[in-house]
Amino acid sequence: MEKNGKRVVILGGGVAGSLVAKSLQFHAHVTLVDPKEYFEITWASLRSMVEPYFAERTIINHRDYLTNGDIVTSHAVNVTETEVLTADGHRIGYDYLVIATGHADSVPKTRRERLNQFKEDNQKIKSSHSILIVGGGPTGVELAGEIAVDFPDKRVTLVHRGSRLLEFIGTKAADKTLNWLKSKNVIVKFEQSVDLSTLTDGQKMYKTSNGETIEADCHFLCIGKPLASAWLKETVLKNGLDAQGRIKVDEKLRVKSRNNIFAIGDITDIPEIKQGFLAQQQADVVAKNLKVMIEGGRECRMDTYKPHSTVAIVSLGRKEAVAQFPFLTIIGRIPGFIKSGDLFVGKTRKQMGLNPDSAHA
Numbered sequence: 001m002e003k004n005g006k007r008v009v010i011l012g013g014g015v016a017g018s019l020v021a022k023s024l025q026f027h028a029h030v031t032l033v034d035p036k037e038y039f040e041i042t043w044a045s046l047r048s049m050v051e052p053y054f055a056e057r058t059i060i061n062h063r064d065y066l067t068n069g070d071i072v073t074s075h076a077v078n079v080t081e082t083e084v085l086t087a088d089g090h091r092i093g094y095d096y097l098v099i100a101t102g103h104a105d106s107v108p109k110t111r112r113e114r115l116n117q118f119k120e121d122n123q124k125i126k127s128s129h130s131i132l133i134v135g136g137g138p139t140g141v142e143l144a145g146e147i148a149v150d151f152p153d154k155r156v157t158l159v160h161r162g163s164r165l166l167e168f169i170g171t172k173a174a175d176k177t178l179n180w181l182k183s184k185n186v187i188v189k190f191e192q193s194v195d196l197s198t199l200t201d202g203q204k205m206y207k208t209s210n211g212e213t214i215e216a217d218c219h220f221l222c223i224g225k226p227l228a229s230a231w232l233k234e235t236v237l238k239n240g241l242d243a244q245g246r247i248k249v250d251e252k253l254r255v256k257s258r259n260n261i262f263a264i265g266d267i268t269d270i271p272e273i274k275q276g277f278l279a280q281q282q283a284d285v286v287a288k289n290l291k292v293m294i295e296g297g298r299e300c301r302m303d304t305y306k307p308h309s310t311v312a313i314v315s316l317g318r319k320e321a322v323a324q325f326p327f328l329t330i331i332g333r334i335p336g337f338i339k340s341g342d343l344f345v346g347k348t349r350k351q352m353g354l355n356p357d358s359a360h361a
């Protein structure tokens with residue numbers, strides 16, 4: 001079912017790369033390069049920590065949706081004008097390349113190991129009376145909300161380096177979120193950090209940067225991870241990176257000055273909030289543009305991608321959320337109805353061609 005044998009190599013099997021692979025598998029010879037064997041619906045991972053069974057639907061083996069392509073379980077270490085080199089020695093030729101490596105994150109290789117990791121985190125939460133969360137971005141806030149709602153008897157403390165929560169959105173949304181967390185008895189401490197490098201096993205006393213001591217049975221680190229782009233500095237794409245290590249792309253999502261190499265997701269320099277649903281939209285644009293190029297179509301038929309204004313929904317437990325739209329900020333059940341129940345898991349599974357309700361279909 002391949003069309004004219006064009007080779008598309010996709011680096012990164014996250015929300016963006018996996019969707020491109022799925023969309024192109026019957027239009028070209030697709031090779032997905034990813035260090036793990038599965039695609040994870042990452043924005044649902046915090047729910048999986050308080051309800052491990054939820055992860056059965058959010059951790060999807062690449063082979064479940066990529067039935068007509070090759071999968072190389074490794075990570076890329078070099079890119080030339082014609083091929084990709086991987087850490088395990090593969091040399092993969094390409095006609096078109098898509099870079100979707102996102103952030104550098106250490107996760108298990110297999111789906112079973114990742115599911116077990118959620119069970120371990122859940123056990124850690126259940127067995128603790130007090131929990132420290134380091135980081136007040138969307139990850140830290142959502143985890144605090146999940147624990148506070150599911151385990152209201154736990155004492156949760158959130159320490160954040162910044163002067164307010166959720167710095168990527170407006171102050172009104174941040175203030176509403178802070179008040180919600182306080183209503184759930186979450187203790188929030190601003191303009192402090194916690195040095196976790198000096199901790200020893202079993203230690204329950206944590207020192208903050210201003211000398212405060214926090215007692216907690218366990219902690220979770222919820223701060224931003226570096227971009228997975230450092231390796232590109234030694235490749236033919238070294239001039240395609242900006243000062244922050246992001247890949248510079250044009251309106252067609254091609255790497256600047258490259259006609260056959262695209263980049264999508266968190267790794268790009270697109271001036272917008274890095275969110276999963278926007279990465280999916282970028283993946284749709286790149287999949288369409290690659291189909292046009294593979295079929296020999298003219299550039300005028302290609303889609304362009306326009307950066308989006310700030311729209312964000314941050315879950316607060318199972319039924320509530322805070323939402324920021326261009327002209328409105330709301331908190332409570334209405335935005336919670338949009339996101340917090342299923343966290344878009346069914347919709348994403350359907351988008352990948354899978355049964356939205358069952359992990360085994």
